[in-house]
Amino acid sequence: MNSTPVRNLRFSQVIGEAISLEMEADEKVLLLGEDIGRSGGVFGVTRQLQARFGEARVRDTPISEMAFTGMGVGLAMAGYRPVVEIMFVDFIGVCLEQVMNAMSKIPYMSGGNTRVPMVLRTAGGCIGSAAQHSQCLWGLFAHLPGMAVVCPSSPHDYKGLMAASIQSDDPVVFIENKRQLNKLVSSYPLDAFVPEERYTVPLGKAKVVREGSDLTLVTISASVGDALVAASRLEGEGVSVEVVDLRTLVPLDIATVATSVSKTGRLLVVDEDFLSFGMSGEIIARTLEELGTAAVRQVKRHAMPDIPLPASIALEQAAVPSADSIADVIRSMS
Structure with a gap:
């Protein structure tokens, strides 16, 4: 157990901190999504990031998941590291073509010559939002080859796994849990200490x-x-x-x-x-x-x-x- 006092942060702020540090470290990191700029996203994860990094790097998009997910694929192929937010994982159906046939398969189909270093951020979990807004669907993504599927539980892992996902040269689906995002990290039943500095947690290690x-x-x-x-x-x-x-x-x-x-x-x-x-x-x-x-x-x-x-x-x-x-x-x- 870490004896350092737990910071008074919400899970959503921990994710935003990880993204902010990666944007500071690499100007190729860009954010795309609905209401992620001025509003900071439905859970406030990206709050203040547009004011800090500018509209060119934190882009509010139209309500067209197929279009801006495809834009993310193209940016990744061009050498950028886009983080694309699909507000709820349930909405993946309207852009699944870009995920299952572009993001995940282009590295393979190019013989490894074209990388797609892209993170698809989304939120699953049950919070009383009915059949179209409460699914998790990580099993669906895991069934489709060619991309990592990351589902953190602890505050420490939310930050470290997000950093590792952004730094990855391969596509990553990063699924947050709506049951956690608005909660304080101190609500987690284990040590909720989250270092302020930049760090990673390796993908694929239980x-x-x-x-x-x-x-x-x-x-x-x-x-x-x-x-x-x-x-x-x-x-x-x-x-x-x-x-x-x-x-x-x-x-x-x-x-x-x-x-x-x-x-x-x-x-x-x-x-x-x-x-x-x-x-x-x-x-x-x-x-x-x-x-x-x-x-x-x-x-x-x-x-x-x-x-x-x-x-x-x-x-x-x-x-x-x-x-x-x-x-x-x-x-x-x-």
């Missing part, structure tokens, strides 16, 4: 954020915080839960997961994204391939059911994994 011996719980994004709360409660019931924060889906650090499961023998994957054909099944399959079925006594998935997100807060809470539901699932695995 982290054991809580050690345990009875069961391995693997998750990502805001569900890491829920998992830590559930694990703390269960400790009082004599159940020792090890929590692994994946941090990125692509690259996927299955070695850290397998090492943990080889110790505990039980695996639970928690996912705020949809259950079928997604992260939870992939983690379990790869772990079993790595260790063999004899090394794993029990596996279970706890994810969003395959339904559109309800508008009712009560119904949403019944569907989305929470600290309470995670604890109940672990109890059922005893």
Whole structure:
């Protein structure tokens, strides 16, 4: 635990600080998106950046995701490092052509001669905004080859992974969680210390954020915080839960997961994204391939059911994994 006092920042300000430092360090870093300039974005991530760096580097765009995402691809091909904001991840459908067939594939189709050092920033997560504004969809991006998929959970990782994403020479989809963005970093259940200086957290490196011996719980994004709360409660019931924060889906650090499961023998994957054909099944399959079925006594998935997100807060809470539901699932695995 870092003894340095936690700064009074929101998660959104931590991301903005990371972007600002990268813009200071590299004049090729540009920002594109709806209302990101004067308004600072729907969550205030880019507030004051247009006033600081100018309209040429922080561009308010029309409501045309296909156009400005394509502009970002072109800028990246020309040697810039654009950070393109898609306000909510649910809106990816209107520019998916640029993501799945341009941003992700041009480096491969050019034989590595053309790089696309571009970050697609967006926000997922369930905050009572109904079926078209509450999805996560990181499993969708992870299914499409050619780009990193980054989903931080901790304040420290939000800043370090954003910096690493901007510095990457390959395209990155960076998915923030709407449940966290307006919260103070001190709300995170682990050390919320965020250094003021510029730093990076490497892509593709999972982290054991809580050690345990009875069961391995693997998750990502805001569900890491829920998992830590559930694990703390269960400790009082004599159940020792090890929590692994994946941090990125692509690259996927299955070695850290397998090492943990080889110790505990039980695996639970928690996912705020949809259950079928997604992260939870992939983690379990790869772990079993790595260790063999004899090394794993029990596996279970706890994810969003395959339904559109309800508008009712009560119904949403019944569907989305929470600290309470995670604890109940672990109890059922005893």
